[in-house]
Amino acid sequence: MACMRHRKRTTRTVGATASKGARTRTSILERAANLATAKGLDQLSLGELADELGMSKSGIFAHFGSKEQLQLETIDHALSVFVERVVQPARLAPEGLTRFWTLCERWLTYCESEVFSGGCFFAAASVEFENRPGTVRDRITALVARQFLLLETELREAMPEGESTAYDEPIRQIAFEISVAINGANWHYQLFRDPSVFRRARTALAHALDRLSSRACRSENDRAVLQHP
């Protein structure tokens, strides 16, 4: 899952000050990511963040220097949360369709449990910025593209050796269907608050994977995944 590995930032300060500074920075970014999913990434206000965190506006400004920098670091923070909640747990699952299913299942759980108060950060930010050219849009688009690629790559890697080329077109199609089912469930839930939509998304995932047929199974675990987990 190299395509979603998160690059760690280096801090410029050292020792106790660095820890305190880093902690404050993380608190600001956590609050900013939540506010962004609820109100919009472009609606982030240094004043509102300062009020919520009991800090001064200039204190927040000192950490980021500009609203755009705050937005970019908020996006990177949201990515690190996605990697921690979705990508890393999947890496611990057995290789094959079991790992792929774990990835999808964790992704749905991340939306369902509202890790961010307004649902998936990238779903919200990508719609907000899709028609606003600039650095922020470029960063969001690149990360959403990596999320799509992650589904395709993991599904390709789940195929038995020598089979992934034959499955290339179905894999792309299934990755599309699964991606829209996950993001669609997130959208539907944010609008209507009906949790049964996640069951619908899981059924859609199982239907899409059904089309791979048992040829795609490498193990008993994988066969179980294809039998509607």
Add this chain to the structure above:
Amino acid sequence: MACMRHRKRTTRTVGATASKGARTRTSILERAANLATAKGLDQLSLGELADELGMSKSGIFAHFGSKEQLQLETIDHALSVFVERVVQPARLAPEGLTRFWTLCERWLTYCESEVFSGGCFFAAASVEFENRPGTVRDRITALVARQFLLLETELREAMPEGESTAYDEPIRQIAFEISVAINGANWHYQLFRDPSVFRRARTALAHALDRLSSRACRSENDRAVLQHP
């Protein structure tokens, strides 16, 4: 398709003045709906609209009285466009799966041809307002719910007599999968500008309908729809 029939507004003025007033109002709403998909419904600015239409800000204000009223009428205008482009052409198609397929096909074409410059109005506005309680959110949510219901209802009506109850659960599931494929293609296209995503959505639609099997066909037309149109 009663659930998506659009209620016509009555104008309060009469004769030539009414026509001119109505035309101006429609011009404002057309421009507002386009701006809303590109920049956000909450970003609608009376000043920007006035500049673009060569009107005074007070001239625009006189038509709507408040930003919220402008937003609500913009939503209604977007609905009338959706009904004209998607719902009405489907009503002219032969009953059954052919009509259902026409509805989906027109919906995809409405997204693909960017009737609104930022893609589907309701997809954009619903994400923007999902976490902003109030009259505008209520109106958008009600209309998106009606769009979901339209898919379910049309699919149910396409079933042979006496079969729709047996198909109730599959119909709800298929309507979900088709809805997220259409909206997902719109989202993907707005982000990545890759038109092949609409082919993926059409394939997803055909896969979902495949599960109804040939029992759901009432005519030769319907059988052709199930054979991957």
